[in-house]
Amino acid sequence: MYFHIHDWFPVFLSLRVALIALASVTCFGLPVARLLARREFPGKDVLEAAITLPLVLPPSVIGYGLLVLIGKNGPLGKALAEMGSSIIFTWWSAVLASTVVAFPLMYQSAKAAFKSVDINYEKAARTLGAGEIRIFFTITLPLAWPGIIAGLVLSFARALGEFGATLMVAGNIPGQTQTVPLAIYFAVDAGDNVTARTLVAIITVFSFLVIFWVNRWAKRQNH
Template sequence: MSLQEMDWHPVILSLRVAIIATIAVTCLGVPLTRLMARKEFYGKDILEAAITLPMVLPPSVVGYGLLLLIGKNGLLGKALAGMGLTLVFTWWAAVIASTVVAFPLMYQSAKAAFKSVDVNYEKAARTLGASEVRIFFTVTLPLAWPGILAGLVLTFARALGEFGATLMVAGNIPGQTQTIPTAIYFAVESGKNVMARTLVAIITVFSFIVIFWVNRWAKKQTY
C-alpha cells in the first residue's frame, strides 16, 4: 500500500479528537484541580475517587457508562433527542469518550503541580493587592506549568490512543467515526496487515516525537 492509496481519514480524525479532548480536559480540569488542591470540603474524597475512576476501570466499562448517559435512552441522550440531536455513533462521541478517559491523567498531573507551588508566593501577591484571578494566571499557573504541560501531553497521547470506550459509543464507521486504534483493530481482523502496520508506525512515531519534545523542553527548564 502506497501513501497515495492510504486512507488518511482515521489519522486526521484521531488528531482532531485528541486536540479537542485535550482542550476540553484542560479547560475543565485545570480550574477543578486548582480548587481541589487548595480547598477542603465535605465529600472531597468521594469526588476525587469519582474523577480518577476512569483511569482504573476497563475502557469498555467507561464506554457502557457513557452509553447509559448519552445513548438514545440515556439521561442526556433523551434530552438531546428531543432537540433533534444525537451523539452516539458520531465523532463527537469519540471526543466525549477520549475526554472522560484522559481526564484523570490531567487531574493527577495538575494536582501534583499545584501542590508543589509555594503558597508564600501567592500570599505575597495578595498582600500587594492582586486579585485571585491575577494571582492564578501570573503566579500559580507559571509555577505549576511544567506539571500541567506533562498532563497535557499525557492527555493528548491517551486521547489519541483511546479505543475501548470510543468503540462502544462511536463505533467504527469508515470515513465518519473510525479513529486510528479502531482502524488498526479492524484492519488486523480483516487481514489488512500492511494498513495496520502503517497506522501503528504513524501513531507510534507521532506519540514518540511529542513525548520526546516535551521531555527535552522540561529538561531545559531545569537549567
C-alpha cells in the same frame, strides 16, 4: 494491498478528537485541580475518587456508562433528541469518550503541580492587592507549568490511543468515526497488514516525537 489516501482519515480524525479532548480536559481539569489542591471540604475524598475512577475502570465499562448516558433512552440522549440532535455513533461521541478517560490524568498531574507551588508567593501577592484571577495566571500557573505540561502530554496520548469506550459509543464507521486504534484493530482482523503496519508506524513515530519534544523542552526549562 497498498496504503491509499483515504486510509489517512483515521489519523486526521484521531488528531482532531485528541486535540478537542485535550482542550476540554484542560478547561475543566485545571480549575478543578486548583480548587481541590487548596481546599478541604466534606466529601472531597468521594469526589476525588469519582474523578479518578476512569483510570482503573475497564474501557468497556466506561463505554457502557457513556452509552447509557447518551443513548436514545439516556438522559443526555433524550435531551439532545428533543432538540433534534444526537451524538451517539458520531465522532463527537469519540471526543466524549476520549475526554472522560483522559480527564483523570490531567487532573492528577495538575493537582500535583499546584500543590508544589509555594503558597507563600500567593499570600504575598494577596497582601499587595492582587486578585485571585491575576494570582492564578501570573504566579500559580507559571510555577506549576512544568507539571501541567506533563499532564497535557499524558492526556493527549491517552485521548489519541482511546479504543474500548470509543468503540462502544462511536462504533467503527469508516470515513466517519474510525480512529487510528479502531482502524488498526479492524485492519488486523481483516488481514490487511499493510494498513495496520502503516498506521502503527505513523502513530508510534508521532507519539515519539511529541514525547521527545516535551523532554527536550523540560531540560531547557531546568537549565
